[in-house]
Amino acid sequence: MVRVSRLSNNSRKLAILLRLLVVLLLFSFIVSAKKRVAFCSESDQLENLPAYFAKNLSKSVKEFPENAIIQNYILSFEDTHRTDVLELYEKVGFQPVFLTNGKLNKKGKRLLERLNSLVFDGIDVDMYALVSIQEKVVRIEALNNILKELKTYISSEPKIFVERFCPAYISYVSFNSNPGASVFTSPKAAHQIKVANDTCEVFMQVIATANKTLINLNETASDLDAMLIARAFRLARDMGVEDKESVLDALARDDDLSDFLKLIEPKSVHYAPLRKALKALLEKCSDPPPETLTFSSRTLRPGAVSDEVLAIKKRLKWEGYYKGALDNRYDRGLKEAVKEFQRANALQVDGIVGQETKEALKVPVEEKIRYVKLALAEFRKEPLRDLERGIVINIPQFMLEVYFKGQIIERHKVIVGKANGKKKKLGNRLVGINQTPELESKITRIVFKPRWYVNKRILKELEAESQGDPDYYVRQGFVFLPPRKPGGLPRVYQKPGEKNALGLVKFEFPNRYQVYLHDTPTKHLFSKSKRAFSHGCIRVENALKLAKTLLKLDNNNALNSIEKYLKRKNPTYVKLKNPFPIYVRYIPASTDSKGRVV
16 A cells, blocks of 8 residues: 655646656756766766666655555544544554555455355345445556556656657767757757657656556555454454454454454354355255145155155255155155254154154245344354353253353253243243243252242142042142141142152252253153143253263262262252353254254
C-alpha cells in the first residue's frame, strides 16, 4: 500500500512544474559536468546522465509510510466494528494487517477463504458484504498491474529522453571553445529541445496517471484492509468467541492466521461432522430430488416387490444411503440402507419400512438443513462450544454425554418427559405438562437407595391406577405421611428398593422445575428409539456407572463405599466436593459415538 504526492488538477501548472524539474535536473548536471569536463568524455556523460536523471525524476512519485496512510484513512471508516478495527490498528502500530505493499497477503487470502465457506456453518453471509470485498480485491489487482507498467515506463524511458534532449549540450561542454555561448541557438539544438518538450508532455501524463493510480490504490487498499479486519471480528463473534482480547492478540501476532482460525473453531466434537453434513445437504439442493413420495398404509419388508420399493431406493440413493441397483425388489442392500436411515433419524432400527419410517422419508431436505443449522448455532454458543467439564443431555437425541478435559468420556441413553398431552405455560411458550425443560445447573449430591417423594400431579395418576386395588400402595412400597397443614393432602413417598421409581441412585441439582436424574426399574424402555415416557425427570441407563464416574472425577472417597451404600435400607447422601455442571438442551441434530449425524 503506498501513498503519493497529490498533483494539481491544473494541467498547465503541472506542465510548468515538470519542465522546471527537468531544467533544474539538467542545470545541476551542467554544473557538475563543467567541473568534470577535463576528466569526462562525451560518451561518459551520455552514459551517466540518464541514470542520474531517472533517479531524480522518480522522486516525483513518492511513497509514504503505511502507518501514516492507515491513520489518515481510519478517521473516515464506518462500520459496527470500527472500535475493534481501531484497537487492532493501535496494537500493530497502524500497519496494514491483511495487505502488504498494496497486495492481499497470506493472512488476507486465508480470511477470505474462511469467509467464503461460512455458508457451511449455517451463518447468514449477507452481513459480510463478500461481493463488495471481492470487487475491491479485483480492483486492487488491476491497479497494481497498471502501476507496475507505469513504474517500468518511468524508470526506463528517461534514457531515451535524455539522449534526445542533451546531445547538443554535451557536445558543447566537451568541445566548444566558447563556454559562454548558448548551446540552444543552433537549429539542431532547437529541434532537440522540441523533441524533449514533446517527450516531457508524455512523461507529464505518465506521472500524473501514476499518481492517480497510486491514490486509488491507497484508498482501495486501506478500505479493504479495514473491511477485512471488521469482518474478522464479526466472524469471531458469530462463531461464539466472547473474549475480544484473544481475538486482538491472534490477529496481531499471526503471520498466516492459523491462531485466529483455531481460536474461532468450536471445540465441540459435534461441530465438524455437522458442518460436513450441512455441506452435503446444501450440495443435494443443487440436484433435483426424486418425485414426491406417496405410500400405501402397508408395511414394507425385505422380499417385497412394488413400485413403492423403487421409489424408496431412488430417495435413499439421492440422500446417499443406498448405492445398489434401482429396481422394485426389497433386497439386502435396501434393508441395510433403511437401517442406516432409521439410525440417522432416531427411529427403530429394524430394516422395515413402517409408518414412522415412511413419514421420515417424506421430510424435505430443506427441513433437514434447518435442523442442522439450528444445531450448529447451539454448538457455537458457550458453554457447549468449548465445554471442558460437565454433563450434556440432548432431549430429542435421548442421550447423555459426560465431558472431561474437553472430551466425551461416556454416553448414556436417557428417558425424558412426554411432550404430548396437557400443556402448561413455560416462559413465553406452551409445553407439555410432563415435558423435560431446558436448564443449566450443577450436580451437588448423589443419593444411593433414594426415596421417591410423589408430587400432587403424579399422586392423582396413582389414585387412578389403584382403583379397585386396596393393596396397591402397600405392594408398591408407598408410605403415607400426615399433611403438613390441616386439610391438606397427605405426603407420600416410596421406600427404597427394587420397585422404587428412582431405582438405586439419584442425582440432585438445584433447579426451579424440581427435576433430577435417576436410575429406573423399567430398563426395557431404553431399547426404544424414541424414549419420551417420564413425567419430566430424566432416567439414565447404567446410572450406577455414571455415579461411579462422577465420584472418580471428584476424587471422592465414597467411590469405594458404593456397595456398602446399596446394602442399606435407607438412603445415603454423598456430597460432591466439586459440583459437576449439567446442561439440558433441545438440539435438533447431533452426532453419535462414531461421528454420524443423528
